[in-house]
Amino acid sequence: MSSTVNTETMRPAPEFLARIPPFKKGGLLPQDAQDVARNQRLRDQLIDQINVKEQAVAKANNLTYVSRCMDILHITLCFDGTNNHEPSDKLASPPTTSNVARLYHASLGDAEEDQRGGPSQAGFYRYYIQGVGTEFKEIGEFEPEDWGLKGAIGGENRVNWGLTRLIDVLRRACKEPPLKSSDAYTLVQQMGTTVTEDMLGASLFKDSHTRRQQALQAPLLELQKKIEDVHARSAIPEIQALRLYVYGFSRGAAEARAFATWLEALTQVEVNGETCYLFAGLPISIAFLGLFDTVASVGVAYVAPFAAGHMGWADGSLRLSDSERFLARCVHLVSAHEQRACFPLDSIRRKANPKDPNCRSTYRRNTFEYLYPGMHSDVGGGYPPGDQGKSLAGSEEVLSQIALHHMYHEAYQIGAPLQVPGIALSSRQREHRPWLEMSGETAAEFEVSDNLIDRFNHWLFAQDNGPxxxxxxxxxxxxxxxxxxxxxxxxxxxxxxxxxxxxxxxxxxxxxxxxxxxxxxxxxxxxxxxxxxxxxxxxxxxxxxxxxxxxxxxxxxxxxxxxxxxxxxxxxxxxxxxxxxxxxxxxxxxxxxxxxxxxxxxxxxxxxDFSETLNTANVMNVLLGGLIYLTNExxxxxxxxxxxxxxxxxxxxxxxxxxxxxxxxxxxxxxxxxxxxxxxxxxxxxxxxxxxxxxxxFFRYRAIFFDDESNKRLSLLATAGQVIGVAVAVGSIGLSIKRRDPRYLVGLFLPSLGIPVFRGKVGMPEISAFDSLTNIALPMLSGLGAVREFTQDTGSVLKLAEALPLPPVLSEKNADTAPLMEVLKAQQAAEAERKAQEEEAQKKEESSQLLGKVLGTLNSMPEKEKAAWLAQVSKAAEGLAS
Structure with missing residues (x-):
């Protein structure tokens, strides 16, 4: 039932949403040179503060002050949503780019190619990370991935790829060659898990933070030495800090939040009793985190729509930092009308003290959540005009343009490095920094009609605020x-x-x-x-x-x-x-x-039978890496x-x-x-x-997670690779869930309906597990009522589940019945086949790579050398044959 969080207690009411101001006609982009100058001053504040402090020290010691040549590196990271792929979306006619992709287009920086006098030379860098389910060659995803769409498989690798971009920035800033994609992919593999492990939840069986630390230790130490060297030689301006601006939509928003959490853990150190955040020895912080409708759901709702949950890589990673020094500001724009069961929302609201059950649910200072009309992609973008017959007048009528302008405005007001319309630049600004001006294509992506603004404002004025x-x-x-x-x-x-x-x-x-x-x-x-x-x-x-x-x-x-x-x-x-x-x-x-x-x-x-049953043999293969809950019928x-x-x-x-x-x-x-x-x-x-x-x-309220709480009463089904109640651990678990059909309960609340109804207590669903290879039932534990209880306080139940002993892995020692022995043999055979397939695939990949290198070398050879080389190969082949 959707209601105020934890109504079972007498806690104070949750904090209200932030109020959206009326939308101005013409949009929210900068309009004059003063706006542009103010944005620049905000980015220069730290260097100005250092200069003032050092000037005061020099004056106190009667010394002449000479300002140092200093720089701050401004880095934009854009994590796109499920099935969003900027390189191909921008080529569609009309373009289907998301709001994250459009903010990427408007961000300063040229990550692909340093241009003389361009934004990267001025300390600006930008990177785009395409959405799960789409091609991402740099991390080994060479074609669309169905389970990326359904279960966010590949999300962890995208977060880790974001971490490698920081190494790339520092290499470029030190005048070193960019980080090779192959080297970055090696780091991603060392930090993360394989797709198979991700699907099986193996990431939770390892200390993911330790993996990242170990993988990054050597390259960061090397970078730190390099930075110290170029600073000592005055080869580059002295880097004072790294400032990050991170955007994300949908599961990309979950990735952006996980990125922030993992980066904070990697960089937090104590210096003279003070908590600092250092990356390769340099201060680092996230100046702005801009999120569109965070979704971190598992794919369970594709096969079990009466369930909700988190992917393994997202679980425990979405709570915003308590440190304003590390995370200065966050804005989250939320869909008001999304209702799909498998798109539960992860709010940024939480209890300041997670251990206090009566602590009020609030927003951390300088974090804001706003509600916008429409569905998931009506907020995050990606719909072209004409889709489902909507926005027929053109792209400026697409509803997501409103949220796009709001996010741009929020980021620009704190100094985010963004391009501006040409009308906002003075002749001097245009002369000295021509790359501040939006291209015609980018400016078109931000067009918004007065008709749309008028309709939005009417909706806004009709809305009453609240939690x-x-x-x-x-x-x-x-x-x-x-x-x-x-x-x-x-x-x-x-x-x-x-x-x-x-x-x-x-x-x-x-x-x-x-x-x-x-x-x-x-x-x-x-x-x-x-x-x-x-x-x-x-x-x-x-x-x-x-x-x-x-x-x-x-x-x-x-x-x-x-x-x-x-x-x-x-x-x-x-x-x-x-x-x-x-x-x-x-x-x-x-x-x-x-x-x-x-x-x-x-x-x-x-x-x-007055009931509905889920019987799936593949759900747990994909979802053991996260948290899975059942909703209450x-x-x-x-x-x-x-x-x-x-x-x-x-x-x-x-x-x-x-x-x-x-x-x-x-x-x-x-x-x-x-x-x-x-x-x-x-x-x-x-x-x-x-x-x-x-x-x-169509008659269901959207599930919302508030850190370790929910607006719905949920029952924990699985966590951290463990199906609650299964007595043995096997590699492929299926579930059978039988519960009452909610339709037969409607009459309890609408007595006028002339349909059969249940009377009395509904009770818990019947849950059993089976081995998906053999369909043989697995033994279940009893006495788990407290863990299986339906509650909005999911954090408390999770603690009970974490205290349960892990079930023993099925082996020859405990396969003490004929059915369990049959399950064990099937598991062993499947594992042997899987390893053989992996080895064969690895051999083919290595052969293909070698062949590609040989062909590439041959194509670059002069014809005479090519003929001589082929003759040598032919002789060698004859020798091998003999």
Missing amino acids: LEEVMDREAALITGWRIDRYAKERFKGTSAWAHVRGGKEEGDSNDMTAKEREAFEFLHAQQLEEDAARHRGQRKPERDAATAQQYKDAEEIKHSYEKRIGAQQPIPLNTAKAFEPNLDFLQLKKAMDEFRRDYGQKWGLRE QDEAEEYARMRKEGEENYQRLFNEQGQPRDEEAQAIIALFDDQVHDSRAWFMNAALGEREIWSD
């Missing part, structure tokens, strides 16, 4: 009121968005891809991935047999016909850096309407009843008896929902999953 969870509950009721009219009463079919996704087609037809068209695009996408992989290995493009060649030709013809059918102006590119997403806008919105209308009208098909039923009731109240608030907007404010809010706010569940249940989530998700 995050309470305001989000009210916003869920507000959009439910809109859905009652647009979905349940089907008036969405009269909107411009619906007309757009229909594409002017007859009833029942649309611009959506048919099953045949989707199959053709998926085939072409897979073929392109194979070609890309061969090119990476230094091999020729794979030759197609006759059948595959014909299939390719047919698929190309189907693709061309589809492009002609929808009136595409140019061929649709195949983006192999990301997973293929078919165009299904019409299907998504139609099914969303059908689902909401059915659930709102309680038109459910009733099952005889009784609370879900109560949520449905409350949201339905409050949604009807908001329907009356928005619409009159004729179905028209009740007043000017309602008209603007309805227009915002009609034309700007997307339906993330509609996309998710049709494109990402292929099927809908559990029954009531």
Whole structure:
């Protein structure tokens, strides 16, 4: 049940959200040279303070003061969200770049190529880290990763890659060659875990902090000596500090928070009784941490939508630093209307003293959380105009532009190194620092319309403030009121968005891809991935047999016909850096309407067993690295009843008896929902999953984590590689979870419904475990009621779980029954096969790399040398053969 945190106690009410000021017409970017000069002064403050202090010392000693040549390195790190990939997103037409990618474009610094007199020469550096699930060659991800999308696999490597960027900055600042990608990847591997280990939760069986310390110790010591040397020779300006500006969206926001936590642990030292933060001997701090809608969820909700949790690398890493010296300021922009079960929010609010159960839940000083209308990507960005028929007037009408401007403004006000519109620069500023001006492409990414601003301000004025969870509950009721009219009463079919996704087609037809068209695009996408992989290995493009060649030709013809059918102006590119997403806008919105209308009208098909069961053999293989909780079906039923009731109240608030907007404010809010706010569940249940989530998700409040607390009562299912209650540890655990169907409990809260209901206490779900290789049941422990209790205070339950002894690993010593011996043999066989596959893959990779190097060397040789070398190889081969 969604309510104020820990209502079971008499704790003080949580702190309210920060209030968003009304949005100015024209946007929030700098408008004049004074704004630019003020931003520069903020960055120069530390050097000014050092100069003043040293000047005072010189004066006191009757010495002539000569200011030193000093520098501060300003480093921007951008962690993008799930399936966001700036290198390919910016090439789309129109671009689908997220807000993090757009802030990267606007940030000062040229990480790829130092230019004479450019921003990197002035101490500015910027780096972009693409989202989980997308291609990231530098860390060994050469194609899209499905479990990156579902479970944030690869997130830990991205955080560690961010740490290697700091080494790259210092090498460049010392006039050394940049850190080679291969050397950086070696460090990432030493600091982290393999994908297999990540999936199995092995990162939690090792001390991840120790791994990072050990991997970075030698390169940091070498860097420190190098810095001392170049300082002593006055070869470069004396580096006084490293200032970081870190942005993140979605799981990238979780990565940004983990990065901050890990960096603090790596750099914290005591100097003369004072806590300092030093990286290669230099003071380091995060001046600004800008977050868009943090999600650190495990992929369990893809197979168990009545669950929530954290990835292993994110668990325990998301609490903001208590030190303002290390983390000066944080701003978190949160989605008001996201409801997907597998996108639980991680708030930055927390108890100042985690050990005090009655401590008030508050925001640390200089940390701010703001609530923005729309879904996850309506805040973090990535939707192009026209997606689901929204923002048809162009990119300046896309809702995420509002949050983009707010984040830019917050960062710029504290001195973040960001480019500005040309209108804000004086002639002198433009002459001396031409790289301060946004390019035309970057300026276009920040365009925002007055129409959108007006609608946003109407929504803002209608909002009552309060604690995050309470305001989000009210916003869920507000959009439910809109859905009652647009979905349940089907008036969405009269909107411009619906007309757009229909594409002017007859009833029942649309611009959506048919099953045949989707199959053709998926085939072409897979073929392109194979070609890309061969090119990476230094091999020729794979030759197609006759059948595959014909299939390719047919698929190309189907693709061309589809492009002609929808009136595409140019061929649709195949983006192999990301997973293929078919165009299904019409299907998504139609099914969303059908689902909401059915659930709102309680038109459910009733099952005889009065229960719902999850039986999965792969969930624990992927999710042992984190925390997994079950939600409470009784609370879900109560949520449905409350949201339905409050949604009807908001329907009356928005619409009159004729179905028209009740007043000017309602008209603007309805227009915002009609034309700007997307339906993330509609996309998710049709494109990402292929099927809908559990029954009531349009009538479910979003799960929110507040450090070690939650707005929902949760029961701990698994943590740190341990399934709670399983008596032995095996490498592949499946779960069977049987619980009451919440639909049969709704009548307890809506007695007027004429459907069967349960009476009395609901009780705990029935949970059993099995070996996923053999489907043989595993022994379970008893007496774990306190650990399995449903509670909002997840931290207390976690402590109880951590005190439990780890189950013994299944071995010949404890496999004392015939079924367990069968499980053991299956596990041993699977492990042997896995090792053999890994060794074979390693040999192929080494051979491919060697072949690539040989071919590269040959291509660079003069023809005479090449012929002589090939002759030598031929003779050597003959000798080996004989």
